[in-house]
Amino acid sequence: MNPEEMAFKLAYMTSVIYMVYVMCWYGSDVAQKSTTLTQAIFHSDWVGIDVKTQKIIIFFMHMSNTPLQIPIGGGLCNLSIPVFVSIIRTAYSYFTLLKNFK
16 A cells, blocks of 8 residues: 555544544533533523413423433434444454454
């Protein structure tokens, strides 16, 4: 393999890994920030507003108790940093397995 081809493959692999990492990082960030949403709503000044809006806010607080996840693979798993680590470990395992067959 010539140096230009090797450099291209390395740059491509690095960009794909970075792209997957960014998606997983944002998935973790969304999940983490969605858990603080209920507390932020509760601590806002919603006591003095009309009853209809209070009921809507209480319903929204109830619905936001579960963390928001971004599913991938048809709901197989959610985007997160542990999923990224698992992807990298599995890819490296496949790489070493294929390298041993060579």
